[in-house]
Amino acid sequence: MTRGWLVVLGVALTATLPARAGNLQVTLRDQTGAAVADAAVILRADTAGMPVAGSAQIDQIDKRFVPAVSLVPTGTAISFPNKDNIRHHVYSFSPARTFELKLYSGVPSAPVEFPEPGLVVLGCNIHDGMIAYIYVVDTPYAALSDREGRATLEGLAAARYQLEVWHPRLREPAIIDAALDLGDAARALEPVLTLEPLPTAPPPLE
Amino acid sequence: MSIAFRFVTSLLTVVLAGALTACASTPPATVTLYDRLGGAVTVQAIAARVIDGFATAPDGARAFDRVKLPRVKRGLGEFLCVLADGPCHYSGDDMKVVHAGLNISEREFNALVEHLRATLDALDVPQGAKNELLRRLAPMRRDIVSAAATAPPGDDG
Numbered sequence: 506m507t508r509g510w511l512v513v514l515g516v517a518l519t520a521t522l523p524a525r526a527g528n529l530q531v532t533l534r535d536q537t538g539a540a541v542a543d544a545a546v547i548l549r550a551d552t553a554g555m556p557v558a559g560s561a562q563i564d565q566i567d568k569r570f571v572p573a574v575s576l577v578p579t580g581t582a583i584s585f586p587n588k589d590n591i592r593h594h595v596y597s598f599s600p601a602r603t604f605e606l607k608l609y610s611g612v613p614s615a616p617v618e619f620p621e622p623g624l625v626v627l628g629c630n631i632h633d634g635m636i637a638y639i640y641v642v643d644t645p646y647a648a649l650s651d652r653e654g655r656a657t658l659e660g661l662a663a664a665r666y667q668l669e670v671w672h673p674r675l676r677e678p679a680i681i682d683a684a685l686d687l688g689d690a691a692r693a694l695e696p697v698l699t700l701e702p703l704p705t706a707p708p709p710l711e
Numbered sequence: 712m713s714i715a716f717r718f719v720t721s722l723l724t725v726v727l728a729g730a731l732t733a734c735a736s737t738p739p740a741t742v743t744l745y746d747r748l749g750g751a752v753t754v755q756a757i758a759a760r761v762i763d764g765f766a767t768a769p770d771g772a773r774a775f776d777r778v779k780l781p782r783v784k785r786g787l788g789e790f791l792c793v794l795a796d797g798p799c800h801y802s803g804d805d806m807k808v809v810h811a812g813l814n815i816s817e818r819e820f821n822a823l824v825e826h827l828r829a830t831l832d833a834l835d836v837p838q839g840a841k842n843e844l845l846r847r848l849a850p851m852r853r854d855i856v857s858a859a860a861t862a863p864p865g866d867d868g
Contacts, residue, residue: 568777590812592804610812633777 527661530693531681533654533670535700540654543574543638544698545624545671547678548646548685550664555579556645560616562586563627563637565593565608570627570637579643582616594630601625601641624671640671663688674700744847745797747840754797758788760830761823770822774813794847806854816860820852 529548533541558580564571565587577583587593587608596605601623608614619625622643629635640647646666648656668681681696748754762784765771775783792799803809824845831841 590814592808592811609808630782631779633779635777 527687527689528659528691530657532695533650535698542650542652544650545576545640546648546656547642547669549644549667552664553644564588568632568635574638576640576649579622579641582618584616595627597625597627599625661687743796744843745795754791755788757830759784761826765823765826770819806851810855814857814860815855817856820856
């Protein structure tokens, strides 16, 4: 008798839960077979809605940007705390966000807003080899690929999506699949990217 | 008015006009330290050689670690030009701000001055101009050398 009641309860609870959301695992390789890390894997759909903008931070530590690669939604405000004893001078020529900012040690500066989607490349006017990449994305479904080239996008509503990959060594965003139907299952894809040689450092400001 | 009076007035006017014109004419051009150093070509060569030589020298490598040198050479060239009364504008930050946090020691600063002396000699800058330039640079020591820096080279600031 008790077991009967439990079964009814179990069924009732399951019926009120939403359909299981899908996920997509993407593993990226380049034309040599090497895993592609630090790429932005992006899903677009008309139904996806806009991501929630917040704030982020890119430190300068020992003449490097930390983190070197960031993924943020459009509208994010990024602050650039200088944790070195010496000054830095960050700049970008990227169309998505062109700016320059003098950053003196221990002096807080106003955050910079990133309203437009795109890849933003940062350099330091004073120091060699000081480069950062910011992917500014206008979809809530985006993730960075790890050292194995793997990115997982979860909580996907059933829809038709466009799958894109961004990377500094891609001349333009790579559209992997313009009509990817994702349901509530788990899917895995292994696209191969054709990467250009490593770009030279951003041109100097002066 | 008598003709004589008018004649004298006219004469005075002409003389005064002549005198005033003479005063308004360009005075002899003054020679600047910039000129005596050798002008743009030499000053730019000084900046380039000093930075190239010092940035790779044992006493200079630390402070110039991973620094973009072309920009520094340009800035130093502008700075020396302005210091020597040349026709330039210095677009960089002041020396104190530029060197803040670098922990430049007396030893490192002295080594730079020696590189500068050697460069001026190599470029055949006349002794008088050389000494004058060094004299004008001397007060920069206060802005560049860190009071806290007592560590020998190799110690990261």
